[in-house]
Amino acid sequence: MQTQKQHHVVIIGGGFGGLYTAKAFKNAPAKITIIDRRNFHLFQPLLYQVATGGLSPGDIAYPIRAVFSANKNVTVLNAEVLDIDPQAKEILLRDGKIQFDTLVVATGVSHHYFGNDEWAADAPGLKTIENALDIRSRILRAFEAAERESDPEIRRAWMNFVVVGGGPTGVELAGALGELANKTLKGDFRNIDPTEVNILLLEGANRVLPPYPPELSAKAQHALERLGVTVRPDALVTDVRPDAVVVKQGERTEQIATRTVLWAAGMQASPLGQVLANRAGVKLDRAGRVMVEPDLSLAGQPNIFVIGDLAHFAHQTGQPLPGVAPVAMQQGRYVAGLIKARLTGQPTTKPFEYFDKGSLAVIGRNAAVAQIGRLKINGYLAWLAWTFIHIWYLVGFDNKLLVMLQWAWNYITWNRGARLITEQVILPAQLNKTESEPVSQKLPLAK
Amino acid sequence: MQTQKQHHVVIIGGGFGGLYTAKAFKNAPAKITIIDRRNFHLFQPLLYQVATGGLSPGDIAYPIRAVFSANKNVTVLNAEVLDIDPQAKEILLRDGKIQFDTLVVATGVSHHYFGNDEWAADAPGLKTIENALDIRSRILRAFEAAERESDPEIRRAWMNFVVVGGGPTGVELAGALGELANKTLKGDFRNIDPTEVNILLLEGANRVLPPYPPELSAKAQHALERLGVTVRPDALVTDVRPDAVVVKQGERTEQIATRTVLWAAGMQASPLGQVLANRAGVKLDRAGRVMVEPDLSLAGQPNIFVIGDLAHFAHQTGQPLPGVAPVAMQQGRYVAGLIKARLTGQPTTKPFEYFDKGSLAVIGRNAAVAQIGRLKINGYLAWLAWTFIHIWYLVGFDNKLLVMLQWAWNYITWNRGARLITEQVILPAQLNKTESEPVSQKLPLAK
Numbered sequence: 081m082q083t084q085k086q087h088h089v090v091i092i093g094g095g096f097g098g099l100y101t102a103k104a105f106k107n108a109p110a111k112i113t114i115i116d117r118r119n120f121h122l123f124q125p126l127l128y129q130v131a132t133g134g135l136s137p138g139d140i141a142y143p144i145r146a147v148f149s150a151n152k153n154v155t156v157l158n159a160e161v162l163d164i165d166p167q168a169k170e171i172l173l174r175d176g177k178i179q180f181d182t183l184v185v186a187t188g189v190s191h192h193y194f195g196n197d198e199w200a201a202d203a204p205g206l207k208t209i210e211n212a213l214d215i216r217s218r219i220l221r222a223f224e225a226a227e228r229e230s231d232p233e234i235r236r237a238w239m240n241f242v243v244v245g246g247g248p249t250g251v252e253l254a255g256a257l258g259e260l261a262n263k264t265l266k267g268d269f270r271n272i273d274p275t276e277v278n279i280l281l282l283e284g285a286n287r288v289l290p291p292y293p294p295e296l297s298a299k300a301q302h303a304l305e306r307l308g309v310t311v312r313p314d315a316l317v318t319d320v321r322p323d324a325v326v327v328k329q330g331e332r333t334e335q336i337a338t339r340t341v342l343w344a345a346g347m348q349a350s351p352l353g354q355v356l357a358n359r360a361g362v363k364l365d366r367a368g369r370v371m372v373e374p375d376l377s378l379a380g381q382p383n384i385f386v387i388g389d390l391a392h393f394a395h396q397t398g399q400p401l402p403g404v405a406p407v408a409m410q411q412g413r414y415v416a417g418l419i420k421a422r423l424t425g426q427p428t429t430k431p432f433e434y435f436d437k438g439s440l441a442v443i444g445r446n447a448a449v450a451q452i453g454r455l456k457i458n459g460y461l462a463w464l465a466w467t468f469i470h471i472w473y474l475v476g477f478d479n480k481l482l483v484m485l486q487w488a489w490n491y492i493t494w495n496r497g498a499r500l501i502t503e504q505v506i507l508p509a510q511l512n513k514t515e516s517e518p519v520s521q522k523l524p525l526a527k
Numbered sequence: 528m529q530t531q532k533q534h535h536v537v538i539i540g541g542g543f544g545g546l547y548t549a550k551a552f553k554n555a556p557a558k559i560t561i562i563d564r565r566n567f568h569l570f571q572p573l574l575y576q577v578a579t580g581g582l583s584p585g586d587i588a589y590p591i592r593a594v595f596s597a598n599k600n601v602t603v604l605n606a607e608v609l610d611i612d613p614q615a616k617e618i619l620l621r622d623g624k625i626q627f628d629t630l631v632v633a634t635g636v637s638h639h640y641f642g643n644d645e646w647a648a649d650a651p652g653l654k655t656i657e658n659a660l661d662i663r664s665r666i667l668r669a670f671e672a673a674e675r676e677s678d679p680e681i682r683r684a685w686m687n688f689v690v691v692g693g694g695p696t697g698v699e700l701a702g703a704l705g706e707l708a709n710k711t712l713k714g715d716f717r718n719i720d721p722t723e724v725n726i727l728l729l730e731g732a733n734r735v736l737p738p739y740p741p742e743l744s745a746k747a748q749h750a751l752e753r754l755g756v757t758v759r760p761d762a763l764v765t766d767v768r769p770d771a772v773v774v775k776q777g778e779r780t781e782q783i784a785t786r787t788v789l790w791a792a793g794m795q796a797s798p799l800g801q802v803l804a805n806r807a808g809v810k811l812d813r814a815g816r817v818m819v820e821p822d823l824s825l826a827g828q829p830n831i832f833v834i835g836d837l838a839h840f841a842h843q844t845g846q847p848l849p850g851v852a853p854v855a856m857q858q859g860r861y862v863a864g865l866i867k868a869r870l871t872g873q874p875t876t877k878p879f880e881y882f883d884k885g886s887l888a889v890i891g892r893n894a895a896v897a898q899i900g901r902l903k904i905n906g907y908l909a910w911l912a913w914t915f916i917h918i919w920y921l922v923g924f925d926n927k928l929l930v931m932l933q934w935a936w937n938y939i940t941w942n943r944g945a946r947l948i949t950e951q952v953i954l955p956a957q958l959n960k961t962e963s964e965p966v967s968q969k970l971p972l973a974k
Binding site for chain 2: 118133136137138141143145149150155158159175209220224227228265266270498499501
């Protein structure tokens, strides 16, 4: 399968970082293998739209194989990585091994529950397609339950929605929820008025969107309030139960009755960070992200790179770069360029430098906040910018086109046609069977 | 909740029959309740496109509430019906009861395994969104497994696909599978050539599409063969196992190694048919469909109607009407008209009459067969007719427009962007909890 002459670059992770690294090797004299446990690239920034019925999974995900169909030097491997051996330059998969000459790790981060993983059952996070469909079903089922409920107290609880975390994901989710309740579902029910929902956005810091300038945070909060969202800064969640969430603000502790809690807080690095710490002695930050060198390689491991959300890169500003797509894309291109330069015998020592095009967060229709260089914009203009920038970066042109149309349609009609409650059924017996067979060249199960 | 003066029409089932019945009551002086255990109407004829990654669930499903948002006399009830009491004019739900004055039952049919339900685990049928996503994952995982498999015999088994049943669903599924393998996935893999798949279509009768004229069946078989599908008439499946299917043709019994069997055979009426047999003494046919009167009511139960696939209506031709959408739509409109006439004191005795606009089946791009009156067409023209008729009947205009565009795009590019392998996760703990609570006005679980 491997040709011995060619340098073999293995990329772990099919997110923005991994995808842009592999793309940059087009026609390069190297063999590239990109490994992901899923068979598709997921456009995370629009995941909240799937969770609120505005888009379908197919609109924001694209098969990784299709991306590289024409790049014959790129092999896509649908597998799960269990361990990395820097000395042997070998990766252990759930169902096999693979050798590398150069390794790029781009497996990102996930949310976490501050050591209360038992909250996950009642407060799902938003990281995967499955999360989004689960959240979508919970939201829609809550309205169905309220419509059927005779006990006013329980009905009230079904109409209380709590979003934990005031970062971009939490803000976008709460905003979309406000639109869903106040516009899309208007008139759909006979016993309840969806506009009477309470949407509560809890943020531990003293304002939403902490990384943004204070005036933009204020604008974001104002826009959320116009959509019927109540913003609670300085609020810490101390317990999550099926029927309530307990919130601590300063000295005051309060229990809020709700049946729907959505989790958009906490950040936890991919387990491969810990693997690299154990195997390569690299340092991690408190979130488990890998401290990288100015060229994104590991200290003492010039052939292993970590990019994207999983990398803690503080050489430029003293602060770690934000976990956003543009950072991952630029790091992917940089690392690919560095590796190609080495292959041609002209190694570069130029450190990675992030060019910040600005940051954007959308609150809802016509409402977004943006910081582009020194320029701070909000309202319709920022929303328009957000929409087009995001759709532009969708991988796969057909997606771009159709999502833009879907978007335009939803915009005109307030419609969210994809608000389907779908069942979650058990894994096909056949696949469980495959899973339990002895480790060999068998079908890897996406985990 | 119910106003006593108004006549209460309860419709069970949000398919074509139920939807068109309820729609026909727009602005009528009656209270309508439409009950479905799912919260969306599913456009069954395009389900095979979801199963093969051409469309997303949101493209072919539409929230029932959204359909009737403006019809204030229509109440949508997301609930599961367990029993019907014609004497008490009462319906028992999983979580409550509801009274009716007139009842329309339109809960359709499903596939069945000829008494071998254990085959379901290895040979999923195509009736729900979940079925379609399960089948989609199985098909795509089979290619991933073949790409990773070193044992040529096992690799061969992963590349053998067996479709059981040569009716429209089986033919369309096999055709789409042929396009997926021969066009869409071309170039996506490095170790296998997707065009080397074997797609086997097994039909128990002596030709595919038995209800069609023989010359169209022959044309359909020819078109399937051009897509690399092997058609086997007179083939009976005697066993399905995780790694093989056993086929009996005449005296010859053969075992075919395969890891992917798709079930498109057998027809089993909704359990509510049996309920009506027990409670109202109505006769059922061998498939469990309800024998209805010329006006689609039940013998001795003028206020209970059965329409769509669940109804066995043979008064017109001596043969039961085919289980297709146009029959259900026309029966829905007829029953609604009959009930409205009764309400205005001018009961009609005109029996239902089906106007056959013709039948169509698609084999693949540019390939379809159609019978419109005496006219038999096939090839590109039939395919075009099929496409536009189907998209035209999609409920929800945004769907129509966007699906047509998605279709056009896929047509030009052979692309199937929605070919995502998604996980099936367990039901949210919260919902299981709700389910186990005592029966009351609680959240109904879609089953």
